[in-house]
Amino acid sequence: MDKSVIYVTTNKPYPHLVNLLERDDVDTKNIFFIDCITKQILPVTTEPENCLFINSPHEITAIGIAVSRAVEHLKGERVLFLDSLSTLLLYNDEKIIGQFSNFMINKMLVSGVSSIIMVLSSDVDREVIKQIMSFVDEVKKYEQ
Numbered sequence: 001m002d003k004s005v006i007y008v009t010t011n012k013p014y015p016h017l018v019n020l021l022e023r024d025d026v027d028t029k030n031i032f033f034i035d036c037i038t039k040q041i042l043p044v045t046t047e048p049e050n051c052l053f054i055n056s057p058h059e060i061t062a063i064g065i066a067v068s069r070a071v072e073h074l075k076g077e078r079v080l081f082l083d084s085l086s087t088l089l090l091y092n093d094e095k096i097i098g099q100f101s102n103f104m105i106n107k108m109l110v111s112g113v114s115s116i117i118m119v120l121s122s123d124v125d126r127e128v129i130k131q132i133m134s135f136v137d138e139v140k141k142y143e144q
Helices: 016-022 060-073 083-092 094-111 126-135
Strands: 004-011 032-035 051-053 077-083 114-117
Touching: 004 060, 016 032, 016 094, 032 060, 060 077, 060 083, 077 094, 083 094, 083 126, 094 114, 094 126
Parallel strands: 004 032, 004 077, 032 051, 077 114
Antiparallel strands: none
């Protein structure tokens, strides 16, 4: 069974991200992108079938709605990939990000969706990240 991926990108524009993935032979047909950055840097006249453009990473409510709709429409095994919580913290208050993260983690749990949430290692000691880490089942640290 194929997995469907909901990829929330907060720091790489959709066209660039798709090029990177396809260059590495990643089939993007089962990936639905929620792009929070492209509209800030490029005019968007049409949206591809597999992408929804959000105006800014500041629009937490719009991101949450887009993820919820994607979860409802995609069938089978689903995975949410959020890249990255650190970028959302640049645009939003820590309290809002804490509430958003708690909502999204619990929404994914009750919807049967696995989640991968990326955070820069430099942000791991922030109080809000420590709080969010207590909501999840597992924390993995990767070194580059």
